[in-house]
Amino acid sequence: MIDSLWLVHPDEAMCDAFRERFAGLPNVRVIQGRFEDLEPHDCFVTAGNAFGLMTAGIDAAVVRRFGDSLMAKVQQQIMDRFFGEQPVGTAFVVRTDDPRLPFLVHAPTMRVPGNIEGTDKVYAATWAALLAIQSHNQTDDRRLQVVAFPAMGTGFGGVPFCEAARQMAVAYRHFLQPPHRLGAFVAERQRAICYDGHRQVVH
Numbered sequence: 001m002i003d004s005l006w007l008v009h010p011d012e013a014m015c016d017a018f019r020e021r022f023a024g025l026p027n028v029r030v031i032q033g034r035f036e037d038l039e040p041h042d043c044f045v046t047a048g049n050a051f052g053l054m055t056a057g058i059d060a061a062v063v064r065r066f067g068d069s070l071m072a073k074v075q076q077q078i079m080d081r082f083f084g085e086q087p088v089g090t091a092f093v094v095r096t097d098d099p100r101l102p103f104l105v106h107a108p109t110m111r112v113p114g115n116i117e118g119t120d121k122v123y124a125a126t127w128a129a130l131l132a133i134q135s136h137n138q139t140d141d142r143r144l145q146v147v148a149f150p151a152m153g154t155g156f157g158g159v160p161f162c163e164a165a166r167q168m169a170v171a172y173r174h175f176l177q178p179p180h181r182l183g184a185f186v187a188e189r190q191r192a193i194c195y196d197g198h199r200q201v202v203h
Contacts, residue, residue, distance in 0.1 A: 002133065003027060005172065006041065006148035007165075010034050014151050017165035025172055031148075035061045041146040043093070043103040045129045047153060050086045050111040052078045057155040062104065066096050074106050085111070088121050091128035093136045093144070103136075103144055105129045107152075115158040122153040122164050123193045126171035134175075167193065 007018040008031045015032045022028045035044065035058060046062050048054060052075040054063045063071050073094050078086045086092075091107035107129040109121045116122070126149070137143045152168055153159035159167075170192050179185045 001137075001176075002130075002147050003145040004029060004147070006031055006038070006146065007151075007168075008033060008035060008038065008148050009151045009154075011161070014154065014161045014165070017161040018151075018168075021162070021165040021169035022172070025169065025176065028172075035148075035150065036065065038101075038148060040100040041148050042101075042142075043105060043133065043144040043147045044101060045091075045105040045107055045147065045149045045152075047109045047125055047150060047155075047157075048074075048106055049113055050078075050088065050108050051075070051084070052086070052106065053113075056113065058150045065101075066098060066104075070094075070096060070104070074104075077106070089124040089128050091125070091132040093132055102142070105132055105147075107132070109153045109157055113156040115156075116153055117158045117160070117163075120167065120193050121157070122159055122167040123171050125152055126168045127174065130171060130175045 004027050006029050009015055010033060012032060015030050018030045046059055048059050052071060054060065054071045077092055077094060078084060081092065086108055088108050088110060091105050094104050096102055096104055107125040109125040110116050133144050133147055151164050154161060154164045174189065
């Protein structure tokens with residue numbers, strides 16, 4: 001499990017949405033600020049696209065910090081693992097070679113930059129990132145204990161702050177409370193992912 005989950009965004013409204021939706025969930029810290037100003041931590045999750053084109057938004061900030069070699073490393077993983085196109089709903093961990101932030105998770109929310117409002121892609125990307133972190137922690141001696149997430153899907157994706165926070169919180173809740181058996185929980189989980197308080201997401 002994760003010792004501390006940081007939710008990071010410079011906008012107060014997004015931070016308020018994080019606080020509301022993650023209320024009652026353990027080990028959560030909401031940070032109003034920029035990626036560039038974060039304290040040292042183990043892993044940052046970047047909400048990219050299926051091709052690892054890290055040239056805008058939070059991806060660009062990541063590349064400014066770690067250099068073009070980090071984007072090349074992400075793209076090579078996409079070539080090797082996914083034949084050049086990483087599906088939304090998958091994620092992987094890469095090393096940054098920076099002791100202050102040694103790992104990055106690449107978890108695309110979209111194939112190419114574009115609007116994803118009205119979908120469950122924020123949930124899918126957050127869920128995939130959490131599973132990738134869990135898998136890493138089960139197999140690697142260097143555990144990812146402090147993990148920072150941006151507001152997934154709120155940039156080019158156009159997902160409203162409250163909905164992005166809701167889907168991310170649902171993914172984290174499901175991660176903390178896995179089912180003991182498959183079956184009846186499926187319908188309940190699908191409702192939790194898709195219902196935004198006013199309508200069901202249409203796929």
